[in-house]
Amino acid sequence: MRTAHDHLSVRNYGASHGSHDHDHFQILIGLGGVLELELAGRGQRITAGQGCVVPPGERHDFEARHGARCLVLDSHASDWARASKAPPSPAALALASYLARACTEQLPRARHIGPTLLLEAWLPPTTTLATRPRRDIDWEALARWALSRASSSPSVSELAARVHLSAAQLAARCRAERGQSTQQWLRELRLAQARAWRDEGVTVAEVARRSGYRSPSALTAARRRAGI
Structure with missing residues (x-):
């Protein structure tokens, strides 16, 4: 389609x-x-x-x-x-x-x-695709795992492997279940956590380091683009 x-x-x-x-x-x-x-x-x-x-x-x-x-x-x-x-x-x-x-x-x-x-x-007309049981994604658990490794910026492939899916499968599920791309979902998680750390009084430089941004200015630019 x-x-x-x-x-x-x-x-x-x-x-x-x-x-x-x-x-x-x-x-x-x-x-x-x-x-x-x-x-x-x-x-x-x-x-x-x-x-x-x-x-x-x-x-x-x-x-x-x-x-x-x-x-x-x-x-x-x-x-x-x-x-x-x-x-x-x-x-x-x-x-x-x-x-x-x-x-x-x-x-x-x-x-x-x-x-x-x-x-x-x-795909050739003769191609048949086996129907497999749909594995539920625990998005809250996946979010906790991603945030625990935010400083190293986990890739989409690493996120997908965590829930036993390919990157393409996770991308399709994220759009269907979350209404956004995997990268958008991950970006919003990181920025929300960054805002929480700032509210706790953590310095911008330290927040940038924890959340995987190259510099405080990169974090500030990301927040500006997201309207945060």
């Missing part, structure tokens, strides 16, 4: 090294050149006709020494968690070529329905 946050684009990557994470799924399909990607400690090369799904919260490094061109879908649709372990199907690769043209030629209807079609095409 397409969400208001879905965005299709064609991107050109160069030799400059990049590294980031985001609170949504990012789907990459190679159109030309070679994109070197390191995801969750594993390296892979995305060439024309290859693709991958980057789960929310997973930091990834990337570069294209000789240039690369990719179709990129940024999506908050939780169903991409089902496709994160599977390579794109031939149907998805064929569709990607058309969607790349839709992006470059500014075809609005194709770009609107493209994210939904790409998700449907990614």
Whole structure:
């Protein structure tokens, strides 16, 4: 299902090294050149006709020494968690070529329905997914654990491992049950704890250290952005 946050684009990557994470799924399909990607400690090369799904919260490094061109879908649709372990199907690769043209030629209807079609095409029709019992998440216990390690800024993957889920599964559950991304939920926890420490008279510098911010100014900026 397409969400208001879905965005299709064609991107050109160069030799400059990049590294980031985001609170949504990012789907990459190679159109030309070679994109070197390191995801969750594993390296892979995305060439024309290859693709991958980057789960929310997973930091990834990337570069294209000789240039690369990719179709990129940024999506908050939780169903991409089902496709994160599977390579794109031939149907998805064929569709990607058309969607790349839709992006470059500014075809609005194709770009609107493209994210939904790409998700449907990614997994082969014969793929069946086993239904597993849904594990409840004790959000209060998870919050206590995260705050006890706030100074080291636990990653989304570490949070997910704590409740025996993948980062993608935790991201989908957080949006469904908390109405926000995992990173937003964690950020609000840290800022609320920081405010409590300040109310107790703890110095800004010490609060920043305890809550995992690089400096007092970084903490102040985070609080300003959050309106606290």
